Amino acid sequence: MxxxxxxxxxxxxxxxxxxxxxxxxxxxxxxxxxxxxxxxxxxxxxxxxxxxxxxxxxxxxxxxxxxxxxxxxxxxxxxxxxxxxxxxQRDTVDEVDRQGFLRVAAATAATAVASPGSMLRLLDDTRAAPVPSRVGSVEIAQIRDAAQLFAKWDATYGGALVRDVVAAQLRIAQGYLNADCAPANRADLYLAVGSLAHTAAFMAFDACAHNDAEQMFGLARDCAKEVDAVHLHAKVLSSMTRHSIWIGKNTDGLGHVQEALALAPRLTATEQAMLHTAEARVRAKLGDVQAVLTAVGRADEQFANSSPANDPVWMRYYDPAQHAGDTGHALFDIAVKGSFTGEARDRLATAVQQHTDLAARSRTMSSIKLASLVMATGDPAEAHSIGSAALTRANALHSRRAAQDVQELRRYARRAGVNLTATPA
CATH class of the missing domain: 1.10.260 (434 Repressor (Amino-terminal Domain))
Structure with missing residues (x-):
């Protein structure tokens, strides 16, 4: 409007x-x-x-x-x-609005950076949208497309600007689960709603809205389990592991990744690599150096056998740059204490170099971690250059996770006697 x-x-x-x-x-x-x-x-x-x-x-x-x-x-x-x-009259065009709702919403959200006001109008429209009494293939496709588009948008810009809209859409999509649906479409409906719930949960995680994130991750996992959507189930558990680590619930994180690894025989090599990387990250937080190295080795082994054509659509993000960055993050916690520092640094540097603009948040967070590692273990002058570039990248994002990583970087900088300022990368 x-x-x-x-x-x-x-x-x-x-x-x-x-x-x-x-x-x-x-x-x-x-x-x-x-x-x-x-x-x-x-x-x-x-x-x-x-x-x-x-x-x-x-x-x-x-x-x-x-x-x-x-x-x-x-x-x-x-x-x-x-x-x-x-x-x-209005009551005769509600069906038209409903059919186009998610498609229009997703397309509008993609332009939100250029037109923030469109987000507010979209949020009002979303809250007022009716929940249909019957759901078919059209609505399911719209939910699925919206989930994919918002996930892409989130990876590029961070989730802060659009999170409220996605959460409002998720509430509507969740209502679809109570509508009539043909048995042949039921699994696709749960898969679509679960995918949107995962996207919304990760946006909440990125915004550090942790209660929302836990509830939405729970919905995504329930949807996946309801119809035995094993690939979505594994992805959700991987994200739940990362979220648990972030909020200091490392034992919960270990439980999530162990539940996911039990699904490994039914997963692709890329998915197994993702899970072993998540295991390495939680093992590092628990201080088990040998288990970290074992998990990273297994992740590398699986990723060497990766075949993207066999992966579900949401795994397209897990390319060589993502693998390098995620394993670099896993090694970071042992590297700052003097173990395998060079390996962690090389992997993070590879991620920063190889990530494209479509993965701006991942590139930025790897850049911040690399700068923190160099601050802790390397040359202060080099650390200043890397850290300043990381700050410049972080300033372009709408991510509270990145902002918290910047705070950690500044703590390392103070210990190293480095005065950080954002400069062109």
Missing amino acids: MPAEFWASDHMRDALASWHMGRVIYAFRTHPTHKSPITQLDVANWLDITQATLSRIETGDAPEIMSKLIRWATILRVPQELLWFRLP
């Missing part, structure tokens, strides 16, 4: 005066309010049509099928008084 000034601009008024919905859609997505034009593909997804179809609508003759005009105007929230046709 765009503000009144959006519709009052000459850009939109000229398009609306043409009585051509294609021109209205084009004007909407290219409006100067947006920092950059919304792509045809994104808007086509909102409208549940193909990009090629939208291109023809924008450039061809004016569409005249009233049901389509009503649907598109409703999804874009064009004010009734500006239209050249009448919209039906």
